[in-house]
Amino acid sequence: MSFAEWFFSLKDQMSDEQIARLVCCLWSIWKARNGFIFESRAISPAITATLANREFMNINEARETTSLSSILRSASCHSQPRGSRRNPSPPPGPFERIVHCDGSFVSESQLAACGITIADAHGQVIDGKAERFYCSYPIQAEAFAILGAVVLAAQVSCPTCIKSDCQRLIVALIQDPCDWPWQCRATVARIVSLLQGAPWIKLSFVPRRFNSLADWVARNVRLDLLPQDWIVIANLISPLL
Incomplete structure (x- = not known):
């Protein structure tokens, strides 16, 4: 099974919030992997999970700020x-x-x-x-x-x-x-x-x-x-x- 097939099979069974959390988790793992390979950074599962959760919170806050554009224009x-x-x-x-x-x-x-x-x-x-x-x-x-x-x-x-x-x-x-x-x-x-x-x-x-x-x-x-x-x-x- 390819990544795309796996992801879309999960997508049909997950809520929007769960999908956002999954994407943030995968992104944080990918970033930690790149840091380890290209910059010799130590990998910490706890830090990776913390960063994934923080990125999810940022995305969630941005979604909830429905009037963001009007606020900024004002x-x-x-x-x-x-x-x-x-x-x-x-x-x-x-x-x-x-x-x-x-x-x-x-x-x-x-x-x-x-x-x-x-x-x-x-x-x-x-x-x-x-x-x-x-x-x-x-x-x-x-x-x-x-x-x-x-x-x-x-x-x-x-x-x-x-x-x-x-x-x-x-x-x-x-x-x-x-x-x-x-x-x-x-x-x-x-x-x-x-x-x-x-x-x-x-x-x-x-x-x-x-x-x-x-x-x-x-x-x-x-x-x-x-x-x-x-x-x-x-x-x-x-x-x-």
Whole structure:
């Protein structure tokens, strides 16, 4: 029996969700196989299964976002942009929060992490988030970091500027929401949807050297080296980065 015959025999007995899960699983196995042969990467069934499940979740979210095109078109028609790529951000207001976010990714293991720091107008880190996960592309890690920052900022109706060094995503979100990277379509859709309901949030691109603290958090949590009291430590090491 050929692969096509086997697949179509299963297709008639499976739901759309089961077919999507099967395709994601086969794709992840194929990608792991290619990584082993062409890049000498170690094969981990657990990581392969985790990545397959994450890809399925992305596809499922994209399917459920039925109004994605209208959301993106609406966002691109806002008269007031959420930030500026070319002009530097003005100084924060007395009650504005500054959120820096960054993603960290290792292609060999596909282990990723995001680091998010929340500071007051005086630059004092008051909160943050650090999380490890698996993904397939570096830009997915960056998108998850921005999404995490937007989720935190949307919970409190306080003027907030979210800064990231991923210029491609920030420009897509600010200037051309329809030009999002295909690798993180579902994540970008969620970001755009959240931003529509949180007009107090603005986005800004910053060079990597000005995002060093979020990079430090993301890199260390990925390496499992981030101390529990990292928010306190962040205020101490921030001037040194």
